[in-house]
Structures are given as C-alpha cells and as structure tokens.
Amino acid sequence: MKKRVISLALLVLMLLSVTVQATTKATFATPVLTFDGKTALCCVEVSADRTTDKIDITASLWRGSTCLATWTESGYEYVCLNESKDVSIRGVTYTLKADVTVNGKALPQFETSAKCPLN
Numbered sequence: 001m002k003k004r005v006i007s008l009a010l011l012v013l014m015l016l017s018v019t020v021q022a023t024t025k026a027t028f029a030t031p032v033l034t035f036d037g038k039t040a041l042c043c044v045e046v047s048a049d050r051t052t053d054k055i056d057i058t059a060s061l062w063r064g065s066t067c068l069a070t071w072t073e074s075g076y077e078y079v080c081l082n083e084s085k086d087v088s089i090r091g092v093t094y095t096l097k098a099d100v101t102v103n104g105k106a107l108p109q110f111e112t113s114a115k116c117p118l119n
Helices: 002-021
Strands: 027-035 040-046 052-064 068-076 078-084 093-102 110-115
Touching: 027 052, 027 093, 027 110, 040 052, 040 068, 040 093, 052 078
Parallel strands: none
Antiparallel strands: 027 040, 040 078, 052 068, 052 093, 068 078, 093 110
16 A cells, blocks of 8 residues: 555656646747838747746847837737837848846847848
8 A cells, every 4th residue: 555655656746747847948039130121020029937927028120329219018928029110221231139038137138130121
C-alpha cells in the first residue's frame, strides 16, 4: 500500500512538472517595419511569460535623428502595437524603435530599419 501511494505521488509530480514546462514560454519582442507606398507600417509584438505580466510598449519611427511619430500600447501577456505614418521622403532608410517594459522591468531597446522604396 505504501509503495502505491509513493508511486501515485511521484506520477502526479511528474505530470505537474510536464504541464508547467509545456506552458512556460520566454518573453519576446518583435518590431517590424514595412512600407505601402509612402506609408510606413509599424508593428511591435510582445509576448510575456504569464497572463498576469503587464506589458508597456513605446514605439517611435525615426528618419535619421528626427522622430516622426511616437505611439504607446499596454496590456497583459500579449500586446500588439500596429500603427502607420505617412512619410514624405522615399528612398530613405527609416528606423522603428521600441522600448518595452514587463512588470516595470525594462527590456533592451528593440529596433529595426527599412528603406522606403522609390516607387
């Protein structure tokens, strides 16, 4: 009887361990910058570990040292910021920067650059 209880307890612990491992994921942030003609399409996706993790995103679009627009978005566990901005100059490289905090802790700044096509 004692062996059965111990075996059952070990089985339950193993199942709980597998469940916890299967539901754990890493925090990630992905900035994407594309163009539709003269419109910059700016997207920042952030996913955190738990449903209770508070995410704050501040994203900004830059042409050289000039900030063209800034946006913010907040939420829990998964946040997707999608914004657009008309740009006046084609053939120039633009940069999307994203500052992200999860539960008040800042992640390293994320950024991506893309050239606005001439046509």
